Structure formats: structure tokens, C-alpha cells
Amino acid sequence: MTKILIVDDDKNILELVHLHLTEAGYQVFQARDGIEALDILRLKRCDLAVVDVMMPYMDGFVLTREIRQNYDIPIILLTSKNQIEDKEQGYLSGTDDYLVKPFEARELLFRIKALLRRYDKQQDESIISLGHTTVNKKSYEVHINDLTILLPLKEFELLYFFISNPKQTFTRDQLIQHIWGIDYEGDERTVDVHVKRLRERFSKLTDDFQIKTVRGVGYLLEVKK
Structure with a gap:
């Protein structure tokens, strides 16, 4: 009520x-x-x-x-x-x-x-939910069942962007622009590092999603059927 x-x-x-x-x-x-x-x-x-x-x-x-x-x-x-x-x-x-x-x-x-x-x-x-995973952009928390996970800001923003756009392939340059901004002076390896960290964090916690490498292009988030 x-x-x-x-x-x-x-x-x-x-x-x-x-x-x-x-x-x-x-x-x-x-x-x-x-x-x-x-x-x-x-x-x-x-x-x-x-x-x-x-x-x-x-x-x-x-x-x-x-x-x-x-x-x-x-x-x-x-x-x-x-x-x-x-x-x-x-x-x-x-x-x-x-x-x-x-x-x-x-x-x-x-x-x-x-x-x-x-x-x-x-x-x-x-607030976006995917299976048992919920990503809350107001509190910057990720919930998986009863577990609450706090991520570094850019990791959270990258995860939120992927989950907001499932099954879509993004180049590293596109991800840089969306997450770090067009004025970012680092290189594309930053994306690889953050994707690796997200995989390490969530691969053992949930199978609701996986961040897949699209060879020669970039990454996409694959959703569990």
C-alpha cells in the first residue's frame, strides 16, 4: 500500500x-x-x-x-x-x-x-533486473539474490550499460565514449581491464549473464535464456 x-x-x-x-x-x-x-x-x-x-x-x-x-x-x-x-x-x-x-x-x-x-x-x-540480478543506478548497488555488491564507479557504469543494452555488440571505442567520455585520454586497454574485472567478480556469482568477446570488434552481454 x-x-x-x-x-x-x-x-x-x-x-x-x-x-x-x-x-x-x-x-x-x-x-x-x-x-x-x-x-x-x-x-x-x-x-x-x-x-x-x-x-x-x-x-x-x-x-x-x-x-x-x-x-x-x-x-x-x-x-x-x-x-x-x-x-x-x-x-x-x-x-x-x-x-x-x-x-x-x-x-x-x-x-x-x-x-x-x-x-x-x-x-x-x-533499476534493471536480469534473472536474479538487479542493478540499481540510484544506490549504485548490484543485488544477486540476497547478496549486495558495491563496485568501483566505472565498473558499475560499464555493467549498467551492458545490462541496459543486452545482445548488442559495442566496440571498445564506443564503450570508451559512453563510459569515460569523448575527452578520455587513455587507451582501449582500459575497457579490457574493466571487462576482465567484471568477469572475475560475477562468473562465480551468477549465470544470468556473460560478457562475451566479439573477436575483432568488441564486447556484448549475453543473457541466459
Whole structure:
């Protein structure tokens, strides 16, 4: 079930939003200020936060910055103001959307659904699974069953590129351009070294894929059928 955090010092707003979101099928956590909201986020995995701007102890702009630094979730700011300066400050703080009070509960629901779709798409594009192997570009981790593997950056990027483009042959020069950039001053042996390291790391851990040498051309990632 999708979990949403509502942060507002107005009890009536909390109860109203809680009612409509619960009826829409969401699980809702409530906080009366930013400090309470951060405590909830430390204990609960939330998928989206709806944050009021004007609150005691910690205003919504500060809370938004705190959330953005530590959690990868969408944020909607609620405010009673409609000044361009407030909107600018909200977006500079890291909010994804902005809703002015008073608002229709249906409009909040529309915005929540749109943001969740957008974030789901972003996460789908950053996480690739192949059999029992998952490569996560957000955390730069490789998971094979219950094992978590942390790779040096260029090895990770090379593996992610191969898995993103299975069964396609790439020359060493193409791989250099994609991973190291066109201004890279090293030679093509760098690719060979990194491919060798990837083979050594994964050959005994999984048979989901193999990085094959295409003689006279380069490399391709072969997927287990």
C-alpha cells in the first residue's frame, strides 16, 4: 500500500486530507510539525510527503530541504499564499509541486497520483533486473539474490550499460565514449581491464549473464535464456 505523510499544524486540514486519502486507498501518517515529520520518516517508509509551509519549530521550506537531502520521495507544498516569491522559494527548497490553500481534495489527489507515476517511471528506468540480478543506478548497488555488491564507479557504469543494452555488440571505442567520455585520454586497454574485472567478480556469482568477446570488434552481454 502506498504510504503518504501529511504535515500540517492545522488539525482540520490533517483530518480532511487523511479522510480523502484513506478513501482513495492510501495509508496516511500525520505530523503536526517538521520535527515530528522527520521522526516518522526515520521509522516509516513513505512514498510521498504533503507539507504545509507555515508551521511552528520548522517551516515547510526547511522541512522540504531536510527531506530532499535524505529521502528520494516526491513532495507537495501547501500554502495559504499565492505569491511568486513563495513559489520560487518552494521550488528552490526542492519541492516537486505546489498547492495553494484553500484547495479541493480532488485536486490534491490528482497531483499525488501524477507525482507517484512520475517517480515510479524514474525508478523503473534506474533499476534493471536480469534473472536474479538487479542493478540499481540510484544506490549504485548490484543485488544477486540476497547478496549486495558495491563496485568501483566505472565498473558499475560499464555493467549498467551492458545490462541496459543486452545482445548488442559495442566496440571498445564506443564503450570508451559512453563510459569515460569523448575527452578520455587513455587507451582501449582500459575497457579490457574493466571487462576482465567484471568477469572475475560475477562468473562465480551468477549465470544470468556473460560478457562475451566479439573477436575483432568488441564486447556484448549475453543473457541466459
